[in-house]
Structure formats: C-alpha cells, structure tokens
Amino acid sequence: MSDLIHTPVLAEESVDYLIKNRDGVYFDATVGFGGHSSLFLNALGQDAKLLGTDVNDSAFEYAQKKFESDNRFSLYKYNFSKIDLIAKIESIELFDGIFADLGVSSFQLDNVNEGFTFRQNAKLDLRMDKSLSASAADIVNSATEEEIATILYKFGEEKNSRKIARLIVEKRNYKRIAHTNDLVEIISSMTPPNFVTKSLMRVFQALRIFVNSELEVLEYFLKKAVSLLKPDGRIVILTYHSLEDRIVKDHFKQESLSCLCPKDFPVCVCGKQSRVRILTRKPLLPTEEEIKLNSRSRSAKLRAAERV
Numbered sequence: 489m490s491d492l493i494h495t496p497v498l499a500e501e502s503v504d505y506l507i508k509n510r511d512g513v514y515f516d517a518t519v520g521f522g523g524h525s526s527l528f529l530n531a532l533g534q535d536a537k538l539l540g541t542d543v544n545d546s547a548f549e550y551a552q553k554k555f556e557s558d559n560r561f562s563l564y565k566y567n568f569s570k571i572d573l574i575a576k577i578e579s580i581e582l583f584d585g586i587f588a589d590l591g592v593s594s595f596q597l598d599n600v601n602e603g604f605t606f607r608q609n610a611k612l613d614l615r616m617d618k619s620l621s622a623s624a625a626d627i628v629n630s631a632t633e634e635e636i637a638t639i640l641y642k643f644g645e646e647k648n649s650r651k652i653a654r655l656i657v658e659k660r661n662y663k664r665i666a667h668t669n670d671l672v673e674i675i676s677s678m679t680p681p682n683f684v685t686k687s688l689m690r691v692f693q694a695l696r697i698f699v700n701s702e703l704e705v706l707e708y709f710l711k712k713a714v715s716l717l718k719p720d721g722r723i724v725i726l727t728y729h730s731l732e733d734r735i736v737k738d739h740f741k742q743e744s745l746s747c748l749c750p751k752d753f754p755v756c757v758c759g760k761q762s763r764v765r766i767l768t769r770k771p772l773l774p775t776e777e778e779i780k781l782n783s784r785s786r787s788a789k790l791r792a793a794e795r796v
Contacts, residue, residue: 496523497726497785501772502587503531505792506724512584515575515716516540517568517709520593522551528587529558536560539578541568543617547593567617569708575716582718589726590706591788592696604696606688609669614696624695628665633657643703643731644694651678652691693729703731710739714763717795722767724792733771733789740766740793764793 496502502524506514510533516525519540528538541564542548548565555561564574568588575581592604600610614624628636633653640649655674659665665674672688679687697703713723727733746762771789779786 495782495785496527497589497591497782497788498772498774498778498790499524499527501790502589502724502726503527505767505790506585506587506722507531508720508722509584511535512718512721513537513580513582514539514585515571515583515587515713517571517586517588518542518590519551519563520544520547520589521595522554524587524589525551525555525561529555529560532560534560537562537578537580539564539574539580541566541570541574543567543619544596545618546595546599567705569705569712571709571716572712582721583716584718584721586713586717586721586723587725588709590702590732591726591728591784604692606668606672606692609667612666612668612671614692614699616700620699622699624699625664625666627695627699628656628671629660639698640691640694642694643697644690644692645730646687646690646694648678648687697731703735706732706735707739710736714739714743714793714795719795721795722792723764723795724790727771727789727791728787733791736791737771740764740791743793762796765796767792767794 507528510531514528514532514537516528516538519525519542525538525540532538538561540551540561542551543565548563551563555563562578566574571586596604600608604614612623612625612628627639631639636656637649637653640646640652646652652675655678656665659670659674665671671691675687675691676684717723725736727736743764744762744766746760747756748758748760749756768791771791774785774788
C-alpha cells in the first residue's frame with residue numbers, strides 16, 4: 489500500500505488549529521493510514537508525544553509499520569471513546585491537543601475486502617471494527633421493517649426509507665441479503681437513475697453509522713475529550729455529514745456557555761461554567777483547489793475549540 493493511500497483533508501488548517509505547544513502531548517483519535525498523524529509529528533518537537541487509536545485491522549497494521557521507528561508515537565487498537573483509558577495507561581493527566589477526522593478513508597471506500605463500497609460487489613459488512621458482533625447484513629436480515637426504516641431515515645435522512653425497508657423485508661423472505669449488490673439492486677429497482685448514487689450513499693451511510701454506533705461514540709468521546717484538555721489546549725474535529733457536524737457544533741456551544749438558566753431568571757442558579765472558547769464560529773471548509781485534488785474532501789467541515 490502506498491503512502492498516498494489516504495490524503496489528509498484540511499491538512500494545513502488541522503495542524504495550525506491543533507498545535508500550540510511543539511513539545512506537548514497530543515491525541516489523534518482516528519489515525520487511519522497516518523495522513524494527519526504524519527503532519528502532526530512533522531510539526532512537533534523531539535520531546536513531544538502523540539497517542540493514536542484505530543480499530544480497523546488494515547489501518548492499524550499499516551500505521552504500526554509506518555510509525556514504528558518514531559518513539560514519540562504510540563498506537564492503540566481501541567475505540568477512540570476510550571481516550572481516558574489510554575491516558576491512564578500512558579500516565580497522562582491532560583492533553584495539549586485532541587484531534588479526530590471522522591471520515592472513512594479512501595482505502596476503505598475503494599477496497600472490496602473492507603466491505604464499505606457499493607460500487608463493487610462485496611460482503612455487506614460496514615464494520616470499522618470487525619470484532620463487533622453485528623454487520624450490516626445481520627441488521628438488514630434481522631431487524632423489523634419499522635426498525636430498518638427508522639435507521640435509514642434517522643442516520644441517512646433518506647426520504648424513501650419506508651419503501652426501501654419494505655422492499656428489503658420482501659427480498660430477504662426468499663433470499664438472505666448478504667452482499668452489497670443485493671442492496672444496490674433493491675435501491676436501483678425503485679429509484680430514478682439520476683438519483684440512485686445519492687440514495688445508495690445515504691443508505692450505506694445510515695447502516696454504517698448504526699452498525700458502528702458512530703453518533704453515540706462521538707458524543708461520548710466529546711464529553712471525555714474536553715475534560716482531558718489542558719488550559720489553552722485545543723480540540724479539532726473534522727466531520728463529513730450534517731449529523732456529525734450538528735453534534736460537534738452543539739457540544740462546543742454547550743461547553744462554551746457560562747449559564748444555562750432561563751433568560752427570565754434574575755441571577756444564575758445553575759452554577760455552570762464555560763469550559764471552552766470556540767475558535768471557529770463558522771466551520772472551515774476545503775478550498776476549491778483542494779476539492780479538485782481530492783473530491784472526497786468536498787463535504788468536510790473543521791470545527792475547533794480551546795479549553796479555558
């Protein structure tokens with residue numbers, strides 16, 4: 489696999505917003521194939537420390553080899569929501585910076601064996617961590633029609649969720665839906681040709697988010713991450729769809745408020761204190777030039793905050 493296996497999105501901006509102390513301790517929640525991690529290490533001094541996590545087998549093995557000679561870097565095959573556990577293992581009290589790129593890598597999207605693409609036939613999997621008990625195939629073959637419709641609408645914002653769910657249940661009654669092509673055929677049979685790709689993207693996104701509990705994991709991670717930042721420490725998050733971005737935006741806003749009392753209260757009684765200062769009132773977006781070079785960056789949004 490080439491070093492160009494994954495092009496880091498908003499690369500310069502990620503480094504600029506994350507790193508204030510060149511000799512600090514940092515956490516990369518989604519190492520993947522090391523695109524952003526390499527940039528961080530290049531910007532850090534020799535006394536710095538970078539901890540990283542990734543649960544995908546291919547990414548973990550690749551990153552392990554890629555960074556094996558850099559003693560500043562430690563890699564864990566844990567879900568990034570276990571950031572507090574990793575900090576304890578490393579005897580780290582607080583971080584200077586915490587980063588997460590929530591996108592799926594180009595390798596995972598393009599490699600048939602990873603089970604993420606709908607452009608080629610593969611096992612319908614969608615698990616980032618293959619040790620998870622239920623794959624996407626397990627879900628579409630066992631969940632009720634109502635449950636499938638809810639998943640597609642809630643996590644994919646798919647307007648035809650009920651119709652798709654009904655067709656899935658009808659098809660699985662005589663044949664298990666085990667491969668991506670099985671799902672592609674169902675979507676294609678009921679969707680105008682010009683809209684098939686977008687519908688497939690929404691359906692596969694919904695199943696992937698559900699299978700990996702991505703939104704719950706993100707919320708859990710954000711709560712822990714802010715508590716693990718040093719004063720002036722920074723948290724930088726890259727999102728790729730509105731559901732993720734809304735969670736990050738709302739969490740940063742909640743953490744930035746110094747009072748949650750109703751407006752008609754004469755004095756504050758809640759005792760809440762602001763824990764972060766938002767650095768990006770509006771998310772940073774990739775430039776047209778970056779999108780031309782890497783079309784998958786087009787939906788990226790970067791949000792950053794600083795611990796107070």
